[in-house]
Amino acid sequence: MESKINYKKYLYSFVITAIIFGTAFYLSNYFDQKKIDDIRAIQDKISIDIMSSETQFSLLEESSCQDLSSQNDLTDELNTLEEKLTATENQRGANDPEVQTLKQYYSLLEIKDYILMNQISQKCKKTPLNIVYFYSTDNSCADCEKEGYVLTDLREQFPDLRVYSFDYNLDISAVQTLIKINKVENNLPAIYTDGKIYYGFQSVDDIMKAVPELQALANAKNATSTAATSTKKF
Amino acid sequence: MTGLAHIIIYIFLFISLYYEVFLLITYFEKRLLMQSETAHVRRGVKKYPTVTIMVPCWNEEKTVSATANSLLNLNYPKDKLKIMLIDDGSTDNTWQVLQKFKNKKQIEIYHKENGGKHTALNFGLSKITSDLVGCLDADSFVDKDALRNSVVYFEDKEIMAVTPSVKIWRPKNIIEMIQKVEYAWGIFVRKMLSYLGAMYVTPGPFSIFRREVFERFGGYRHAHQTEDMEMAMRLQANHCKMVNSHNSIVYTVAPDALRKLYKQRLRWTYGFIKNAIDYKYLFFKKDYGNLGVFVLPMASISIFSAIYILGAGIFNFGRSVFHEIVKINTVGLHWPVWNFDWFYINTELIAVVSAIAFLGTVTIIFVSRKMADGKIKLGMDLVWFFLIYAFIAPIWLSKAVYNSIFSVKTKWR
Numbered sequence: 153m154e155s156k157i158n159y160k161k162y163l164y165s166f167v168i169t170a171i172i173f174g175t176a177f178y179l180s181n182y183f184d185q186k187k188i189d190d191i192r193a194i195q196d197k198i199s200i201d202i203m204s205s206e207t208q209f210s211l212l213e214e215s216s217c218q219d220l221s222s223q224n225d226l227t228d229e230l231n232t233l234e235e236k237l238t239a240t241e242n243q244r245g246a247n248d249p250e251v252q253t254l255k256q257y258y259s260l261l262e263i264k265d266y267i268l269m270n271q272i273s274q275k276c277k278k279t280p281l282n283i284v285y286f287y288s289t290d291n292s293c294a295d296c297e298k299e300g301y302v303l304t305d306l307r308e309q310f311p312d313l314r315v316y317s318f319d320y321n322l323d324i325s326a327v328q329t330l331i332k333i334n335k336v337e338n339n340l341p342a343i344y345t346d347g348k349i350y351y352g353f354q355s356v357d358d359i360m361k362a363v364p365e366l367q368a369l370a371n372a373k374n375a376t377s378t379a380a381t382s383t384k385k386f
Numbered sequence: 387m388t389g390l391a392h393i394i395i396y397i398f399l400f401i402s403l404y405y406e407v408f409l410l411i412t413y414f415e416k417r418l419l420m421q422s423e424t425a426h427v428r429r430g431v432k433k434y435p436t437v438t439i440m441v442p443c444w445n446e447e448k449t450v451s452a453t454a455n456s457l458l459n460l461n462y463p464k465d466k467l468k469i470m471l472i473d474d475g476s477t478d479n480t481w482q483v484l485q486k487f488k489n490k491k492q493i494e495i496y497h498k499e500n501g502g503k504h505t506a507l508n509f510g511l512s513k514i515t516s517d518l519v520g521c522l523d524a525d526s527f528v529d530k531d532a533l534r535n536s537v538v539y540f541e542d543k544e545i546m547a548v549t550p551s552v553k554i555w556r557p558k559n560i561i562e563m564i565q566k567v568e569y570a571w572g573i574f575v576r577k578m579l580s581y582l583g584a585m586y587v588t589p590g591p592f593s594i595f596r597r598e599v600f601e602r603f604g605g606y607r608h609a610h611q612t613e614d615m616e617m618a619m620r621l622q623a624n625h626c627k628m629v630n631s632h633n634s635i636v637y638t639v640a641p642d643a644l645r646k647l648y649k650q651r652l653r654w655t656y657g658f659i660k661n662a663i664d665y666k667y668l669f670f671k672k673d674y675g676n677l678g679v680f681v682l683p684m685a686s687i688s689i690f691s692a693i694y695i696l697g698a699g700i701f702n703f704g705r706s707v708f709h710e711i712v713k714i715n716t717v718g719l720h721w722p723v724w725n726f727d728w729f730y731i732n733t734e735l736i737a738v739v740s741a742i743a744f745l746g747t748v749t750i751i752f753v754s755r756k757m758a759d760g761k762i763k764l765g766m767d768l769v770w771f772f773l774i775y776a777f778i779a780p781i782w783l784s785k786a787v788y789n790s791i792f793s794v795k796t797k798w799r
Contacts, residue, residue, distance in 0.1 A: 156675070157675055157676055161408070161411060161415075162408070162680070164411060165404055165407045165408040165411055166404065168407050169400060169404045172403060172407075172742055173403070176735060176739045176742055177735055179733070179738055180733055180734060180735040180737075180738045183731075184733060184734075187733070190729060236727075236729055239729070243732075243734060297709075297712065298712060298716045301712070301713045301716045302717055304717075305717040305720070308720075355716070356717060
């Protein structure tokens with residue numbers, strides 16, 4: 153039994169604990185940086201994809217719409233990017249400079265995609281299936297969290313639906329121009345689709361009513377699923 | 387979470403991790419010594435000292451027979467062992483049950499007016515003449531070699547007290563299984579503290595003392611209903627040497643319901659806080675060795691540390707649950723889409739450090755399991771322990787702190 157105090161052991165323990173803490177700090181920073189790099193890589197890929205589509209669109213000015221490759225892969229990438237960006241914003245805070253830069257880049261990509269989709273739809277005489285959503289990260293938008301859940305849910309239900317979300321207060325001229333053009337007031341959450349603006353919380357049903365194409369898609373989905381389950385065996 | 391909240395958690399996590407690292411280093415230092423100790427203890431003693439074991443009872447009609455029988459079954463010379471069963475004014479049939487034993491040569495039974503456990507013990511002390519004195523709670527049973535093993539340590543004339551390893555008796559439900567894990571941890575820590583000369587509890591069940599301890603330093607005190615803690619601190623304050631005999635096994639019946647567990651732990655924590663305050667002059671004094679300089683301050687800080695860290699964890703968990711409920715209210719219940727992306731693993735510094743501190747706890751539990759059971763076994767009790775204990779421990783810890791500050795007396799039962 154020790155009656156003396158072994159100061160060396162106290163020191164060793166401190167050093168080991170400090171090393172563990174230091175390692176944890178290093179690991180945490182390392183993974184944080186990797187995550188930012190991951191987001192940047194996704195953004196670069198999307199940027200290339202959009203440029204590719206734009207170029208394709210220019211080349212095929214006189215061609216038919218079947219030649220234009222499907223844009224649905226881009227929807228998945230945009231959704232993934234948005235989810236990761238939101239996760240990073242929640243972790244690092246909305247005022248983090250990295251987050252701000254990433255959001256600006258992302259908003260620009262969204263606008264480019266929005267313009268491109270509208271052009272394609274016009275040319276191919278289809279109605280563009282998209283929703284433009286304005287939110288804010290300060291405390292003035294109480295329903296923004298719920299609206300986020302609604303839109304995420306709709307994305308999962310309808311893979312062809314593009315939801316373009318913009319932080320109303322983002323300091324970038326393209327977003328502010330978008331707001332001015334569509335005359336969106338500072339009453340958030342705000343949803344712009346098919347030429348009309350809806351202010352305040354919109355539930356899944358509200359949005360299905362506002363975008364009749366979604367309702368049609370939902371009906372088609374229900375028809376095929378009920379057909380499958382109602383086959384009788386003799 | 388604000389920056390300040392983060393910093394407080396980092397400090398607490400650092401301290402917790404430091405304590406765990408310190409204990410583990412002590413373990414690796416003393417591993418071989420522990421094995422040679424076990425071998426030495428097995429050899430036994432040449433001359434057996436006389437021992438009296440007191441069993442204070444209050445309304446223990448159901449368990450006291452088993453306790454007394456376990457004492458009668460001790461592997462110890464019958465002429466050197468006396469057993470005193472003391473009924474502290476029970477209101478049930480305890481006294482009638484004790485009559486069964488009055489004709490046994492080794493047993494003396496006594497009845498007195500109710501005054502509390504410490505009065506029953508002091509009553510017994512007044513009648514004892516043996517070399518060694520021990521106490522056994524009426525809801526505990528001894529392993530047959532427990533006394534034989536403990537006695538070996540008294541060969542060292544300087545040792546004044548020897549503590550046992552306490553285990554849970556046949557845990558059945560979840561509450562008892564959680565305590566099984568907890569007690570294994572306790573066995574480990576007690577042994578390590580013993581090596582550091584820093585034990586601050588001489589557990590009620592089967593701690594053995596030299597009789598002269600009571601002559602020199604007085605009998606048991608009320609001590610906020612944790613007289614086993616106070617006695618240890620008093621001995622430490624008087625620079626007495628105490629060791630842990632990890633091969634002396636005592637089984638105790640654990641509270642089998644959440645409410646009973648809560649009450650017991652509340653009493654223990656409150657007792658610790660109050661006794662620590664009574665003995666505050668031990669803190670940070672080199673004179674009192676590792677106990678004063680490190681163990682007592684650490685044990686005190688860990689109460690607040692556990693409250694804060696686990697409280698923050700519960701708060702964050704509650705917040706996630708709240709968000710899930712809002713989500714379900716808004717869009718209904720859907721099957722979760724399982725899309726695993728490493729990206730979403732929480733790699734904030736707090737998460738990484740907490741994970742490491744958690745691993746430290748798991749390591750100690752495995753090590754203590756090996757010590758207590760001889761092997762490392764993975765079981766559901768570990769899962770229950772980590773899941774449930776983290777939620778309920780902060781509750782009695784906080785209540786004990788609250789009671790100490792506002793001087794609310796705790797009840798025994």
